[in-house]
Amino acid sequence: MKFCWVTINVKDMEKSLHFYQEIIGLNMNRKMKPNPDMEIVFLGSGETQIELIYNKKVDDIAIGKDISLGFVVDSIEQMSEVLKKKNIPIHSGPFQPSPSIKFLYILDPKWNINSICGKYKIRRRTI
Secondary structure (H helix, E strand, O other), rough: OOOOEEEEEEEEEOHHHHHHHHHHHEEEEEEEEOOOOOOEEEEEEOEEEEEEEEOOOOOOOOOOOOOOEEEEEEEEHHHHHHHOOOOOOEEEEEEEEEEEEEEEEEOOOOEEEEEEEEOOOOOOOOO
């Protein structure tokens, strides 16, 4: 079984697209309009994608403060500078829980938490 996508319902498709394309750096794969009130966009270049859904008829969208999406960048320091230049506040961090990983959190336009982490190596343990 493979993990295909994560869906985020959004109140403002343009702000969300700006964030995920311009700040995070994801490419748009598909854009659909299944009906006049709904727009669906898939972002990402790997096997797992982000699906953004805007539905004009839905006003009450729950904010997901307990879920975060993680993105790997070449350098946390460089990404911190990019965020500063684009006026994206760092929600918390950077954190370095071990020598092999360093990350920080930012919020998307819907206040979902996104984790930005520097390149890291996962050490696998056998049980």
